[in-house]
Amino acid sequence: MEVKIERENAVVTAYLIGRLDTPASLEIAPQVNGLSADAGGKVILDCSELSYISSSGLRIFLTLRKAAAEKGGKIIVRNISNDIRNVFMMTGFLNLFEIQ
Amino acid sequence: MAPVPDQHAQDLLAQYQSLLPVYKQMADVIPEKLKGFFDEAGIIVAAVEHRVKSEESLAGKLKLKGGKYRDIFDITDLVGIRVITFYIDDVDKVASVLERLFEIDWENSIDKRKAHEIDSFGYLSLHYICRIPESAYTNPEHPELNRIRFEVQMRTVLQHAWANMNHDTGYKSGVEIPRVYLRNLSRLAGMLELVDDEFSRIRRELSDYRRSVQKLVASGNLGEVQLDGDSFKSYLQIGPFDMLSRRIASINQAEIQPVDLSAFLGVFKAMGFKTLGDLAALIKDYSDAAYQIACFQMGITDLDILSSSVAPQNLCTAYILKNGGGRAGLKLMLDALNGPSESNGFMADFLLEQTKDLPFMNK
Numbered sequence: 123m124e125v126k127i128e129r130e131n132a133v134v135t136a137y138l139i140g141r142l143d144t145p146a147s148l149e150i151a152p153q154v155n156g157l158s159a160d161a162g163g164k165v166i167l168d169c170s171e172l173s174y175i176s177s178s179g180l181r182i183f184l185t186l187r188k189a190a191a192e193k194g195g196k197i198i199v200r201n202i203s204n205d206i207r208n209v210f211m212m213t214g215f216l217n218l219f220e221i222q
Numbered sequence: 223m224a225p226v227p228d229q230h231a232q233d234l235l236a237q238y239q240s241l242l243p244v245y246k247q248m249a250d251v252i253p254e255k256l257k258g259f260f261d262e263a264g265i266i267v268a269a270v271e272h273r274v275k276s277e278e279s280l281a282g283k284l285k286l287k288g289g290k291y292r293d294i295f296d297i298t299d300l301v302g303i304r305v306i307t308f309y310i311d312d313v314d315k316v317a318s319v320l321e322r323l324f325e326i327d328w329e330n331s332i333d334k335r336k337a338h339e340i341d342s343f344g345y346l347s348l349h350y351i352c353r354i355p356e357s358a359y360t361n362p363e364h365p366e367l368n369r370i371r372f373e374v375q376m377r378t379v380l381q382h383a384w385a386n387m388n389h390d391t392g393y394k395s396g397v398e399i400p401r402v403y404l405r406n407l408s409r410l411a412g413m414l415e416l417v418d419d420e421f422s423r424i425r426r427e428l429s430d431y432r433r434s435v436q437k438l439v440a441s442g443n444l445g446e447v448q449l450d451g452d453s454f455k456s457y458l459q460i461g462p463f464d465m466l467s468r469r470i471a472s473i474n475q476a477e478i479q480p481v482d483l484s485a486f487l488g489v490f491k492a493m494g495f496k497t498l499g500d501l502a503a504l505i506k507d508y509s510d511a512a513y514q515i516a517c518f519q520m521g522i523t524d525l526d527i528l529s530s531s532v533a534p535q536n537l538c539t540a541y542i543l544k545n546g547g548g549r550a551g552l553k554l555m556l557d558a559l560n561g562p563s564e565s566n567g568f569m570a571d572f573l574l575e576q577t578k579d580l581p582f583m584n585k
């Protein structure tokens with residue numbers, strides 16, 4: 123699992139690459155926690171190369187959402203595959219994020 | 223050339239100049255403190271304005287009636303604060319906050335609302351002359367702070383608008399205004415007074431409505447309660463979907479993340495539900511079907527987190543499918559909840575595929 127972070131003006135884009143399972147969630151947690159600091163602005167989670175998400179991965183998304191809600195920012199989830207979209211739908215996460 | 227003020231006026235102006243920093247501080251600090259107290263009291267005000275009388279304006283006042291004042295502390299409007307409320311009822315609430323905070327000089331305070339004859343209309347405002355009591359605040363560097371009186375004007379936005387328009391006519395300039403204009407202004411004052419009363423009446427009626435809805439929801443008479451923003455909010459407070467959420471969460475011993483469910487109001491209304499009783503019937507009649515959908519979707523996963531929106535989402539899904547809404551109905555629901563998107567069509571197809579063989583679809 124790899125996370126590439128790009129910052130441009132006030133927008134932070136995190137490219138999530140690989141499988142976001144429980145071990146990967148633990149691995150990327152420090153990087154994602156770092157993104158919470160940017161949650162007052164616009165944070166884009168690009169999932170075009172994310173092949174799987176577990177509950178631990180969903181919790182990471184939720185942590186960012188909470189940080190954004192507290193700071194008045196916005197989390198955008200971009201380019202999710204249909205499988206991951208289905209996971210978002212069945213867990214009720216689909217309407218928690220702006221999906222692009 | 224401007225006339226030279228007399229000695230008494232000059233003394234008063236000198237006192238004013240030496241106290242000017244204190245006046246400015248009061249004009250800055252008191253409104254901020256007031257805003258905090260209004261927040262605590264739940265009073266929403268449109269604005270709190272302040273000003274310190276300019277030296278030029280004071281000189282003009284002293285020229286007209288300088289002999290009336292023994293010293294600068296006899297002049298009560300050097301610091302002026304104006305609180306503008308949205309509702310007429312709130313003028314009295316603001317006044318009660320002031321009464322708790324300051325010493326009110328009742329002799330010089332005036333309620334212009336009571337000053338009118340029964341057949342006259344015009345300036346309506348409540349003016350309090352206040353002083354900061356020593357028990358509330360003292361400043362050893364400025365002991366005179368507790369001697370300085372200041373004026374607080376309280377009025378509604380409409381009264382404020384009228385006062386400004388009236389002021390613009392320049393009636394104080396000495397130019398005689400034709401009677402017809404004064405009568406028009408007076409008519410307008412009467413109309414705005416009616417509008418102020420109407421706003422307050424509507425607010426009172428809305429509060430009564432909300433209380434009655436809460437009472438009906440609490441008593442279980444849901445069939446009598448129209449489905450709208452207020453009633454749905456009250457209904458959500460009793461957690462109508464909680465039991466189904468817990469049942470769904472038990473599939474994977476999942477943790478439930480509570481989320482705002484207000485977006486479902488539009489979906490329920492689009493589905494033709496008119497009362498909270500209709501929603502209660504939906505929960506009663508479709509909970510098993512909603513649970514079946516969740517079992518099918520989550521049973522083969524190890525997902526142990528879900529949001530509280532799954533229960534109403536699955537209820538809507540089951541209702542739409544059982545009542546012939548099909549793909550179009552599902553897509554409309556998903557568009558309403560997630561924002562319109564082509565991908566909602568894919569999700570609708572997916573839901574159709576997942577549910578087609580579930581027991582509730584074949585009953």
